[in-house]
Amino acid sequence: MxxxxxxxxxxxxxxxxxxxxxxxxxxxxxxxxxxxxxxxxxxxxxxxxxxxxxxxxxxxxxxxxxxxxxxxxxxxxxxxxxxxxxxxxxxxxxxxxxxxxxxxxxxxxxxxxxxxxxxxxxxxxxxxxxxxxxxxxxxxxxxxxxxxxxxxxxxxxxxxxxxxxxAKNFIDSKDSKLIFSIKEVDIAKKNIICVKENELICKFYLASNGKSGRNLRGEYIIPKEKTSNPPSFGENIKEIQEDLLNKYIAKKSGFIIFENNNFSFCNELSLQNIEIKDNYNFVGDLDSDTKLTIVAKNELEDAIKNGVTIRANKVNVNGNIATNTSIYARELNIKGQTHKQSTIIADNANINVHKGNLVSSFAKINSLDGGNIISDDLEILKANGGEIESNNINILELYSNTNIRFANKLIIDTLKGGGNKITFTPLANKSNKKRIEQLLKDLDTQILKEKELSLKLNTLIYKYNKYQQTAKNLKNQIDENNKNDKQIPSYILKNYNIFLQIVESIKINKKEILKISKDKNYITNTIKDYQKTIFDAEFLCKDGWLKYNDIIFELVIPKLSQTTTIIKGIGRYYFNVEEKKIIHQKIFKNNEKKIKNQGF
Structure with a gap:
């Protein structure tokens, strides 16, 4: 070859x-x-x-x-x-x-x-x-x-x-170029950009004519003349002209609509039955003063159709949302239902029927029907299947087959079904979960390093034990030669130095393993600090009870998953650290004051 x-x-x-x-x-x-x-x-x-x-x-x-x-x-x-x-x-x-x-x-x-x-x-x-x-x-x-x-x-x-x-003389002509501050802008689409006041929308680089000359390939080039076509804009957009550069800045917070090389402005938009072929591209800052309302023509059609993504500070949807849709908002109100393959990320969400995927700070759901929710605080009127994870949860009526994970407080007014799984877990606190998961990754890294160093240390100790006697003999020869003022053969010094390097490597490895051990202890203790609030968590069931619902208490470190089948009726449930088990505290229905005080 x-x-x-x-x-x-x-x-x-x-x-x-x-x-x-x-x-x-x-x-x-x-x-x-x-x-x-x-x-x-x-x-x-x-x-x-x-x-x-x-x-x-x-x-x-x-x-x-x-x-x-x-x-x-x-x-x-x-x-x-x-x-x-x-x-x-x-x-x-x-x-x-x-x-x-x-x-x-x-x-x-x-x-x-x-x-x-x-x-x-x-x-x-x-x-x-x-x-x-x-x-x-x-x-x-x-x-x-x-x-x-x-x-x-x-x-x-x-x-x-x-x-x-x-090139010495040649300068190529340059076309005009529009560069948006937000990379997601697509000039082939109808862009609806959420901006804040005084935010830079884009830069327009004017075309420039070049100069004839020879390029690096030796070709003599006479550049073509270029013309600029800057975007048009209205009164709510400010243009700043610099040398071969125009900057466009929003005078107010709101929607900047860019289509066909034109900018327009508004704070509120009302659209009907959005679908992919409408070619909308919602991008920008959720903290802008923007409100988007989307309505369905009739009850048979989705207000937001397949594959559409929308974004605004406030979003109101009067209708259903379809598969593969995504919504990003600070405040969200959906009067219809969400599809199981939809994704919603909103600070505050109010949804009629939820079947999709939601991440929020606070959410209020009229009917949970198999959907997934990750939140800080969550209120549900009726829950019938799904996965929910939140620091605090309040459910008016719980039916069947719902997996509930909470970190601080869970209140169920009426339990009406079975097959529900209720888990006390520190990982239901969003901020703690993020920290704990990163710490667990760090811990895994340290454990892997420790294993590698331990294997290396075992190899070094094996070599130390194998050559220890030989090294003693070499040391004796060196001492004897020094005593008699004789030159020490180079091979003796070389072999003895190799042994000394083994000894030094053992010391270094032990020191590194000790440091890793301290790091592991620090990470472990930090995780325990984050998860210890779970010992103050409580679950309160006010009324109704059916068998075949499980309570689980979960810890990250040490790994603990204790399950108790709920058969004891209404009352308060918490984990007793001393007894290391879930305790049921009976609360009678007529003791309303005590029950209400358990809420959040």
Whole structure:
């Protein structure tokens, strides 16, 4: 298999040669690197039929910028096969070959010696030939690159660009460009952008006409003239004009609607039966002064149809929402029902019939019908199936097959069914759950490190025990030689130093394992601190009771999951730390004051 070709002489079309070799040896052309042995530069006028060779490849500016001249180069090269490794840098040809930049990526390690620097230069020149960039002023370019690399840290902490070469006179014309502050804006859609007062909406870069000249490929370019088409806008949007740049800023908080290169403004929108073909794109800041109302034409149609995503500070939906819909809001009111494959994220949510997925700070649900809810505080009038997780939960009527997880307080006014699972768990507190889950990941990382270090330590101890006697003998020989003022043989010193390195490695490993043990204890104790509020949690059932409903008490550390089948009737349930079990405290129905005081 080819690792390096023989010298290939007088090649003009490098890309064509690489394609042929790539096909022949079944290797992608990006895995072929070109090493330049020598090259020749030729020039001719447009009227001439023959090229003339330039002595020492010197191209003066007058000759190069004369548009009547045509240039070409031929190369003597060797092609190497290289691995597809991540070099942590890339090369970019910009603006119709007006300039060539090298992009050093974060983590790039600068060359440590001349050999590594020359290897970098080879890769750069290989890229040039693959992209038909003329070789010109290579020594000047190398020196500038070397000086720049000397200023780098190793490895570099942030990505940065270095311009390797640029055209002398040629400047390419630039089209106008509209850049939105919010990346999710899609100019192919009808964008409804939620903005706050004085928020930068976008920047419009005006078109600029270029300047004729020769680019890095040696092509003489006469740039085309460009025109600008800035967006139109109304009185609630402010335009700030700078040099070749217009900025557009919202004067008020609200909806900015962008369509067909036009901005319009409003605070409230009312839409009917939104669907994908309407091509809406809701993006932006939920803390804006925005209100969106969506209504259904009739009871047979969904107000929000399949696959639609909406976003606003306040959202009112007079109807149902369909499958694969997403709603993001601070305040949400849905008078219909949510589909089981819908997703809602809202600070405060009021939903008639919930079958989908909801994450909220506070939610009020008229009827839970198999939906999933994660919340801080939750009120449900009727619950009949589903998964709910909240710090505090109040359910007026609980029917069957609902999985309830709570961290502080659960109140059920009337229990009317079976197959319900009620779990005391610290993980039902959203903020604590996030912290605990991160701590558990950290703990797993420490445990894995400890296992790796313990294996390494066992290997070192095995070597220590195996070579301990030999090391003693070597030490005795060293002491004897020192006593008699004799030179110690190098192999004795070498072998004894190897043993000393084992001893030192054992000390280091033990120290690292001890640190990990302390870190594990700290993480464990922190998790226990976060979960200890669960011991103050309580569940209160005010009325009704059927068998076959389970209560579970769950801890993260130590892992504990104690189950008690509820058969004792109405009352208060809590976990007794001393007895390590769930306690039922009987409360009679006529003791209304005591029952009400258990609420939140």
């Amino acid at each position: 080819l690792q390096q070709t023989k010298l290939i002489k007088d090649i003009e079309n490098i890309p064509e040669l690489l394609d042929n070799i790539s096909l022949k040896i079944n290797t992608p052309s990006q895995n072929l690197e070109i090493a330049i042995v020598s090259y020749k530069t030729f020039v001719k006028s447009k009227d001439s039929t023959t090229f003339q060779s330039l002595k020492n490849n010197l191209i003066n500016d007058t000759l190069f910028e004369n548009k009547e001249n045509i240039f070409k180069q031929t190369y003597d090269i060797v092609i190497h096969k290289v691995s597809n490794e991540d070099n942590k840098f890339s090369l970019e040809i910009k603006d119709n070959a007006q300039s060539l930049d090298i992009v050093f990526l974060k983590g790039f390690i600068p060359p440590k010696n001349i050999s590594e620097f020359e290897a970098l230069v080879t890769k750069i020149n290989s890229f040039k030939l693959k992209n038909k960039i003329l070789l010109k002023e290579l020594d000047k370019e190398k020196n500038a690159l070397l000086e720049y690399i000397k200023t780098m840290k190793s490895p570099i902490e942030e990505s940065n660009n270095f311009t390797l070469s640029s």
